[in-house]
Every structure is written in structure tokens, then in C-alpha cells.
Amino acid sequence: MSKKAKAESEMMLKLVSLAKRRGFIFPSSEIYGGFANTWDYGPLGVELKNNIKRMWWQRFVHGRGDMVGLDASILMNPKVWAASGHLANFTDPLVDCKKCKKRFRADHLLAAQGIKPDLGTMKESPKELKICPECGGELTSVRKFNLMFKTFVGPLEDESAVAYLRPETAQAMFVDFKNVIDSTRTGFPFGIAQVGKAFRNEITPGNFTFRTREFEQMEIEYFVREQDWQKYFEHWLNEMKEWVEALGLKAEDVFYHEIEAEDLAHYSKRTVDIEFNFPFGRDELYGLAYRTDYDLNQHAKFSGQDLQYTDPETNEKFVPHVIEPTWGVDRSVLAVLVAAYHEEAAPTADGKTETRIVMKFPKKLAPYQVAVLPLSKKDELKELSQPLAQALRQHFSVHYDETQSIGRRYRRQDEIGTPYCLTIDFESLNDQAVTIRDRDTMKQERVKIDEVVNYLKAKFDGN
Ligand SMILES: [Zn+2]
Known part of the structure; x- marks a missing residue:
């Protein structure tokens, strides 16, 4: 093994170990010996993952006037997969x-x-x-x-009962296209966004949560006029670049890989794979594809329904073309974990230095935003720290921890990436103030208890 490959696999081992030790990601069904390539997001992992999905929804659905959401079922009429080409070609x-x-x-x-x-x-x-x-x-x-997972719907296990777990979230956005335009007053162009699970019976999964048979996608189908596709392709490419920044991934670790014409899917005219430098190598994180009007035409043909859009002013009817940005949720979580992982020298209480592991998540994505750490378990401190923690819970995700030495508790919060630690000490009883420690700089500030909420809100603003 080369030096570089060794360092890379060490990095993955450290990450997998931290993920388990601190409750981000566990092997699934572990007490039964696990189950190949399945993983569970633990108490901190689900917070991180939900924060990423929330940020995405906020940015691309609530943050825009041209997007509506959808949450479609995983089991769909099998004709969907005949129309989409998955039955024959996937x-x-x-x-x-x-x-x-x-x-x-x-x-x-x-x-x-x-x-x-x-x-x-x-x-x-x-x-x-x-x-x-x-x-x-x-x-x-x-x-x-x-690659589609096959199952049976109802009590009979015969061909008429066969159904598939969806291999992508995209098709529901095409199948529900007519219902969406009939039920909402969307302008044009507009998009449909969805977050949900998809399933692929991959023969070679692996690399921790990178390639799993069950995974989650965040996906948009953005409907445009054919002549505008290049303009909106550029628009979404730019949106994806800004998203990658918001996740805290370094620009030099992200690559925009233009797929050669000969390698494009038969329905696509342009595809860009967005790749990330994972410790095991550069691999796909997201994708952006121009799918033409292929899917809507296929579903119109197979369903016999009219899936054209009617311009409300000119009454012109046309089948929209589609730009499709796709984000892997699990890959986002993995990339954020990789990018956040830092080892650095830190001073100890007795003047030595030690290595501290710190997860430098973007503050908004951290599983816990604030830790409340009373210096001792004595009742007089509890009387101050517990109501303070409860007050903070109305604004932030809060972790309360009163056991072990304060140094060890700081290290623990560093390892789970908590941006701010509040320490309540005996002096707090006199001055009604707490010490707030910054995760990244380790600088400490004394802040009045009355001012803590506003102090922290200002710190999270814009971060
Ligand atoms: Zn053999």
C-alpha cells in the first residue's frame, strides 16, 4: 500500500470509528452481526442529516418563488418503470x-x-x-x-402482484406533473422538489455510507422551454456550487466533471457530475442533467394522458424540457463529516499539548448548537444551569452534560462539533454570568445570563 493510500484508509477508519463512538452512524442490526452495507444514523447523525435536508428545503423550496414540494410513495404502479425505461435498461x-x-x-x-x-x-x-x-x-x-428491488403487493406472490421499490425519486415528479400544475398556480418555468429514499440492488456497494442499496436523494425537476435549457442548466450549476460552499466543502476538493457526449444517457444532452475528494478517492457527490422532454413524453405515451403545459396567456401548449439537479443525502452527510474532521494540537490544563479532534461543521449544521456544562453536580449550580438549558432549548438544539472533568467534556463537545459550550461555575452564582467557549478558536468570553440568547443568536446569524 502506498503512503497516500495508507493515510486515506486510516482517515476512513478514524471517521468510521468516531461516527460510531459518538453516535453519528452505526452498523445496522449490529447485535445480529450486522447486515451487509446497511447503516443507521444515530442520535447525532439524524440531527446532522435533518439539518442538511432542512437547509436544502429552505434554500430551494421556501427560498424561491418558482418551486413546489412533493412527497410521493416509494411503491408506484409498475408501468412507471416500463415508461421510464428502468425495466428494460436499468x-x-x-x-x-x-x-x-x-x-x-x-x-x-x-x-x-x-x-x-x-x-x-x-x-x-x-x-x-x-x-x-x-x-x-x-x-x-x-x-x-x-438493479430494481422487486417485491409483491398483496397476499399473492405471482407476476400480477410484482412491484418495485423506486430506484430514483425523479419519476414521481413526472408522473404527478399534471396534478401539480392543475392544483397549484405555478408560473413558468417552475420546479418540483422532493426528498426521499430510493433503492438499488447494487452488486458492489461499499466505502461506508458512500454506496448503499438504500439511500436518500434530494432532487429537483425544473421545467423549462426547450430554447431556454442552456440558461437554466447554468443557473442550476451555479446554485449547486453555492450549495457545496454552504456545506463547508473546500472548493479545491470539489470537481465539476463534464460527461462526454458518447457517455451520456440516451435521453440526456448534457450532464455534469459533481465529484468530491473522499478519503478513498474522487467520486460522485451530485449530478446535474438535462433530460430533455424524454420523461414527460414517455409517460404521456404509456399513460395516454396529455402532459403538456398550457401557457395561461397565449394558450400555447407544449411539453416542457427538464433540468434535473440531484443531491445524495447520505453522500452529503459523508462529505460534511470528511470536511469537518480536524486534528490539531491543543494546550492542556497542566501546560502540555495534546491532539484534539474537532468536527468543524458549519455552525448551522452541527447536531448540537450549544452545550450547557455546569462545573459541578452540586444542587446550587443545577438551580442555575437547568433553567438556562431549558430556556436555550426554545432557540437552539442543546446538549446538557454535568459529568466528568470540564476538560474531558470540552473534548467530547469538540468531537461532536458543538460550536458553543456554556460553563456555569460557582462565580456564576455571584455575577449571574457564564463562560462561553468557541469551538474553533477555543477563546472564552464571560457573558451575562440575561444576554446569552441574544449573544448566541448573533453568533449563528449568517453562519
Ligand atoms: Zn473465481
Whole structure:
């Protein structure tokens, strides 16, 4: 392993360990030995994740006059997936080893040998795909494996009862397009936004929460006139750049990868993958695609419904074209964890230095915004600190902790990224003031209890 690769895998181990130790992300079903590639967001993880989703909704739905929201069901009429092309085309090319029974992505095996695969036209396996890379056994020919999770609706497990867990949130925005324009007074152009889970039966998941079979998306379908698509593509590219900044990701760790014309999905005319420098390598974080009028036309054809938009002034009818920005929620959380992780030298009480781990989340995203830390468990301090914590809970997410030394409690708050720690000491009983410590600078200020709410509100303003 190279030095760089070693440092990268160490970084992931540290992050996975901190995530578990502090309650951000746990392996799912752990008391039963876990369940492959499933993860649970713990008490702090769910706060971080909800803060990200809330910031997104605030920014792109409430923060704009041209967006409405949707929360559609995960189970949809299977005809949706026939119309969208997922039933026929949402497949991975797989080969199996006849000897060791391992299963591989055919395109990955070819890419590892420097061959650009053209599996769509492949009649039989190319000669480079005959031998198992692990044991040298013989490989089967390429088979197409659909990535949608299949299930049965109702008591009968037959073909008529087959349904699929949605493999993307996008299709509901097209399927509900007519209901949305008939029920709301949207202007034009306008968008529909949705946050929700999607499912893909990936053969090679991995890298912690980066690629999981169950994941959450934040997605917008933005409907425009065909002649305006380039203008709005640029608009959304810019919006996504600003979003990445708001998450606290450094510009030098984010890449805008223009997909080559020959690699575009058949319905897309332009796609940009937004990639991030994860510790395991640069990989996809978000995507922006121009989907043309493909989806609405497909659903009009398969449903027999008119999915045109009528201009209220000119009565002109047309099928809108679509710009689709997509954000992975789990990947956002992972990128924010990676970007926030810092190790730095910090002075101890006895004049030495130690390494402190500090999660420098953007203040608004931190799971807890404020920690209330009475110096001792004595009742006289409780009488001051508990009502103060309760008053602060009306404005902020608050963590109350009265055990262990204050130094250890600060370290703990650093590790969970709490921007401000309030310490109540015996002097507080006399001066009715508390010490407020800043996570990043470790500077402390004495603030009157009456002024604490306004002091903190000012600190969170614009952050
Ligand atoms: Zn094998």
C-alpha cells in the first residue's frame, strides 16, 4: 500500500470509528452481526442529516418563488418503470465465476484491463472476460441484472402482484406533473422538489455510507422551454456550487466533471457530475442533467394522458424540457463529516499539548448548537444551569452534560462539533454570568445570563 493510500484508509477508519463512538452512524442490526452495507444514523447523525435536508428545503423550496414540494410513495404502479425505461435498461452486466462462485461487474473487469466496454452491443463475452481475476476459474457469459428491488403487493406472490421499490425519486415528479400544475398556480418555468429514499440492488456497494442499496436523494425537476435549457442548466450549476460552499466543502476538493457526449444517457444532452475528494478517492457527490422532454413524453405515451403545459396567456401548449439537479443525502452527510474532521494540537490544563479532534461543521449544521456544562453536580449550580438549558432549548438544539472533568467534556463537545459550550461555575452564582467557549478558536468570553440568547443568536446569524 502506498503512503497516500495508507493515510486515506486510516482517515476512513478514524471517521468510521468516531461516527460510531459518538453516535453519528452505526452498523445496522449490529447485535445480529450486522447486515451487509446497511447503516443507521444515530442520535447525532439524524440531527446532522435533518439539518442538511432542512437547509436544502429552505434554500430551494421556501427560498424561491418558482418551486413546489412533493412527497410521493416509494411503491408506484409498475408501468412507471416500463415508461421510464428502468425495466428494460436499468441493469448491470454481470459475470459469475463457475469455480469460486464470485460475481463481478463485467464492465469493471474490462476497465481494470484498460478496455472501454461496450456492453450494450455485446452478443457474447469478449475474450478478456473468460478468466476469474480471483481464482483463474472460468467465467459465465455476461448477463443483465436489473438493479430494481422487486417485491409483491398483496397476499399473492405471482407476476400480477410484482412491484418495485423506486430506484430514483425523479419519476414521481413526472408522473404527478399534471396534478401539480392543475392544483397549484405555478408560473413558468417552475420546479418540483422532493426528498426521499430510493433503492438499488447494487452488486458492489461499499466505502461506508458512500454506496448503499438504500439511500436518500434530494432532487429537483425544473421545467423549462426547450430554447431556454442552456440558461437554466447554468443557473442550476451555479446554485449547486453555492450549495457545496454552504456545506463547508473546500472548493479545491470539489470537481465539476463534464460527461462526454458518447457517455451520456440516451435521453440526456448534457450532464455534469459533481465529484468530491473522499478519503478513498474522487467520486460522485451530485449530478446535474438535462433530460430533455424524454420523461414527460414517455409517460404521456404509456399513460395516454396529455402532459403538456398550457401557457395561461397565449394558450400555447407544449411539453416542457427538464433540468434535473440531484443531491445524495447520505453522500452529503459523508462529505460534511470528511470536511469537518480536524486534528490539531491543543494546550492542556497542566501546560502540555495534546491532539484534539474537532468536527468543524458549519455552525448551522452541527447536531448540537450549544452545550450547557455546569462545573459541578452540586444542587446550587443545577438551580442555575437547568433553567438556562431549558430556556436555550426554545432557540437552539442543546446538549446538557454535568459529568466528568470540564476538560474531558470540552473534548467530547469538540468531537461532536458543538460550536458553543456554556460553563456555569460557582462565580456564576455571584455575577449571574457564564463562560462561553468557541469551538474553533477555543477563546472564552464571560457573558451575562440575561444576554446569552441574544449573544448566541448573533453568533449563528449568517453562519
Ligand atoms: Zn473465481
